[in-house]
Every structure is written in structure tokens, then in C-alpha cells.
Amino acid sequence: MEIFLYVVIFIIGTFFGSFFTLAVYRIPKKEDILIKHSYCPNCNHKLGFFDLFPVFSYLFLGGKCRYCKNKIRPRYLILELLSGFTFLLVAISTKLSMYNFNSIIYTSALLIYISVLFIIAGIDKEKVTIQKEVILVGYTLEVLYIIYQCILGNSNVYQYVIYLIFLIILLILSNISLKMIAKEKYYIQILYLSLYIIIFCGSKNYICTTILTLINIFIYKVLSKHKNEKIPVGFYLCVNNILIIIISNILVNYII
Numbered sequence: 001m002e003i004f005l006y007v008v009i010f011i012i013g014t015f016f017g018s019f020f021t022l023a024v025y026r027i028p029k030k031e032d033i034l035i036k037h038s039y040c041p042n043c044n045h046k047l048g049f050f051d052l053f054p055v056f057s058y059l060f061l062g063g064k065c066r067y068c069k070n071k072i073r074p075r076y077l078i079l080e081l082l083s084g085f086t087f088l089l090v091a092i093s094t095k096l097s098m099y100n101f102n103s104i105i106y107t108s109a110l111l112i113y114i115s116v117l118f119i120i121a122g123i124d125k126e127k128v129t130i131q132k133e134v135i136l137v138g139y140t141l142e143v144l145y146i147i148y149q150c151i152l153g154n155s156n157v158y159q160y161v162i163y164l165i166f167l168i169i170l171l172i173l174s175n176i177s178l179k180m181i182a183k184e185k186y187y188i189q190i191l192y193l194s195l196y197i198i199i200f201c202g203s204k205n206y207i208c209t210t211i212l213t214l215i216n217i218f219i220y221k222v223l224s225k226h227k228n229e230k231i232p233v234g235f236y237l238c239v240n241n242i243l244i245i246i247i248s249n250i251l252v253n254y255i256i
């Protein structure tokens with residue numbers, strides 16, 4: 001039974017992966033991500049129902065568009081698989097069980113949290129910017145989960161007051177910074193992302209995430225041939241955060 005559950009989680013993950021690539025492509029262009037039909041970026045042909053199945057449609061069509069036969073970048077396949085495996089790993093790490101309601105709620109909330117990170121990471125990797133709209137959607141979902149936990153009595157509203165103060169400071173800062181140069185604006189975006197991580201994962205997790213990210217940036221600086229290239233710090237924060245979540249869950253649920 002558990003294996004069946006994990007297969008379902010993997011397939012859901014590949015569907016989300018397909019949505020992430022669409023979101024990463026469309027959000028910076030201010031295009032709609034929910035209503036507008038998917039289309040081939042080369043011939044603009046609308047994709048049919050069966051073209052929308054992640055992984056399978058790619059393999060079945062041999063990595064080509066059904067209509068213009070143009071090659072589809074394998075990036076899509078890789079991202080869909082990666083997303084499927086991440087969902088699977090997260091579910092295994094939380095010991096997701098169909099018979100435990102709390103475990104289903106927690107794992108779902110975690111997967112939604114991670115989905116927002118995926119989209120932020122994707123856009124940051126391409127454009128080196130963190131889209132405010134995505135972060136705001138993330139905050140909203142986070143608040144809903146916190147309210148749910150407070151109603152159940154699992155969590156205390158007052159511990160979040162400090163984050164609220166921090167968020168207000170950030171909002172003020174980002175409005176003052178309108179006149180600032182673009183580079184400094186990116187630091188404020190990173191602070192928004194940091195707050196998003198701290199609220200859901202807590203400060204210990206965030207410290208580990210930051211340490212890993214600093215190591216990444218250091219290696220990037222040493223190895224990169226283009227010293228002046230902007231580093232997608234948000235991308236590293238997101239990826240490292242997901243890694244730390246999986247590792248710490250495995251430690252808590254399997255080893256300690």
C-alpha cells in the first residue's frame with residue numbers, strides 16, 4: 001500500500017514539475033499561468049490533452065513537438081523527473097502514511113512550500129531576480145497553514161509576531177529602496193526569501209541553509225570564469241533549503 005502511495009506522489013511531482021517549467025517561463029513575461037492553454041514555444045500550436053502528461057509525452061514523442069517536429073529541450077524532462085523525485089524523497093523523509101491525517105496535512109503543506117521554492121529558484125536561475133508575486137503567494141499559503149496549526153493548538157500565534165515586525169520593516173525598506181540601484185534591490189528580495197524560509201522551517205534550518213549557500217557562492221566565485229557575473233543567490237538558498245529539509249526529516253524520523 002505504501003508503495004502505491006509513493007508512486008502516486010512521484011507522478012503528482014512530475015505534474016507539478018511540468019507546471020513549474022511553465023510558471024518559470026511565463027511569470028517573468030507577466031503571462032497568465034492558470035487559464036491560458038499550454039503551447040509549443042516554437043510553433044505556438046496549442047498542446048493537446050496527451051501532450052500535457054509529463055515525462056511520458058516527452059518519451060512517447062521522442063523529445064519532439066508533435067506538430068512542428070522541433071526538438072524540445074531535454075531540460076523539461078529533467079526538471080519533471082527532478083520534481084517527481086523531490087516529491088518522493090520528501091514523502092519518504094516525513095514517513096508519509098495514508099492512515100495518519102496529520103502526516104498527510106504536514107507533508108502536503110511541505111510540498112506546497114517546496115513548490116513555491118522551485119518556482120523562485122527557476123526564475124532566479126534564469127533572470128537573477130526573485131519575483132515578488134511568487135513570494136507573496138508563498139506568504140499567503142504559509143499564513144493559512146499557521147492559522148490552521150494555531151486553531152489546532154499546535155502552535156502559538158505570538159511566536160510569529162517577530163516575523164510580522166520583520167516583514168513590515170522589509171516592506172518599508174523595499175519602498176524606500178525604489179530609488180536604489182537594481183543590485184541593492186536584489187538583497188531585499190533575498191531578505192524576503194529568507195523570511196519565507198524562516199517562518200516555515202525555523203531559524204536552525206535557515207542557518208544550515210545559509211552556511212551551505214555561502215559555501216556554494218565561494219565555490220562559484222573561485223571556479224567562475226566570469227567574475228562579474230551576478231550570482232543567483234536565491235536559487236542556491238532554495239535548493240539548499242530543500243536539501244536540509246529532507247536531510248533533517250530523515251535524521252528525525254529514521255535515525256535519532
Ligand SMILES: [Zn+2]
Pocket residue numbers: 040041042043044045065066067068069070
Ligand atoms: Zn511545435
